[in-house]
Amino acid sequence: MSEIASVSIRPFDLPLKEPFEISLGTQHEASNLLVTLETESGVTGYGEGSPIPPVTGETQAAAIETARATADLIEGREVGNYRELVDELRSAFPGMASALFAVETAILDAYCRERELPLSELFGGTPGRVETDLTIPILESEVAADRAVCAAEAGYEQLKIKTGGDVTTDVERVAAVADVAPDAALKVDANQGWSPKETARFAEELRTRGIDLDLIEQPVPASDIAGLAATRDIVDVPIAADESVFTPQDAIRVVREEAADIINAKLGKSGPLAVADIAAIAESSHLDLMIGCMLESAVGIHTSAHIVAGIGAFSHVDLDGNRLLAEDVIDASGPIHRISGPGHGVIPIE
Structure with a gap:
């Protein structure tokens, strides 16, 4: 397994077909984040998070900031040690559910793509x-x-x-x-x-x-x-x-x-x-x-x-x-x- 070479994060804004109203409020678009993770072997993994403040407690900006901060912990680490990496991230950034979902997904996606393995x-x-x-x-x-x-x-x-x-x-x-x-x-x-x-x-x-x-x-x-x-x-x-x-x-x-x-x-x-x-x-x-x-x-x-x-x-x-x-x-x-x-x-x- 190769090391994680780089992690990049960007806003991922997705308009909805129609306003989506629930008891907690109404959304007109999904203000998400996209994580792109590259390994030293050239494989790319992708992960997405969808912060909803009344549910996850995160704004899009806060989730993006957290996801960017994770790079310092995982760059240079073996992608095959995904469970150890995820445990460390969840200890370091408690409560940042959407950001960590995006980063965790990118790690697992890259690991599976390196092994040509479906995530399932x-x-x-x-x-x-x-x-x-x-x-x-x-x-x-x-x-x-x-x-x-x-x-x-x-x-x-x-x-x-x-x-x-x-x-x-x-x-x-x-x-x-x-x-x-x-x-x-x-x-x-x-x-x-x-x-x-x-x-x-x-x-x-x-x-x-x-x-x-x-x-x-x-x-x-x-x-x-x-x-x-x-x-x-x-x-x-x-x-x-x-x-x-x-x-x-x-x-x-x-x-x-x-x-x-x-x-x-x-x-x-x-x-x-x-x-x-x-x-x-x-x-x-x-x-x-x-x-x-x-x-x-x-x-x-x-x-x-x-x-x-x-x-x-x-x-x-x-x-x-x-x-x-x-x-x-x-x-x-x-x-x-x-x-x-x-x-x-x-x-x-x-």
Whole structure:
């Protein structure tokens, strides 16, 4: 294995097709960062991060500054020692989730490209077709229904609907989607917007309308693990922990406090290696696994899809970030990610 010769970072701004509103705010573009890592043998690895301040606590500028600071720690080091490098980076820059996801991905991508190995094989599986859901943001019910019709026509069989505001309005939005897409499997993501009682009222109103949900994701604030557990006790719909879990230690706490039925592991929160650890914790504790994303291009999304193919334990796949962009770095559409190697298989267009 060769040494890391250079690391470069640049802003990676990606306009969205439409404004994307969730309970935490509205985004009009993805203000990401792209890391390019070159080894002394001439191999290049790419990594992407998508900082979202209300979720990761980082601005784009802060994430870029952190990623640039990592160069001093990893340049001149063997790319094959990727696990040691990642451990050092996460100790040196705690909490900088998006920056470290980008750098970690670039390291793993370069390692796999040097070995002509698909990234998925580093995690135990071969690349293949990975099917995602499609997210419908917070919209008026009629507009949400139109989006659902378009999604169904495009082949999406699973839809995730953003909620977390007024319960009655959220119920009407979900009901409108269920009405026009009766065969779709439905998930709901409240992004920390409700209390346990509001979550219970939401679930009960949908139940009385005969609408089934696969899960309700992160209904209460991330820090309120007791509230998450209380919600799980009073709601029949499976509860997923998302923003409550950034690290394997967070996952262990959710398991110990019986706070969720499902853990949503995102590379944008944890990085590939930690997601593998979180998946092992969930599996050993008989919790279901979901994988999610931020608003990433195919660089980040295909990295996550390789983890899905490699680990093979995810019951719920929410990797639609690049489907929400006005233009991606590759030409792709629809619910199927067709991944390949070496590495994550994506070379971003400058």
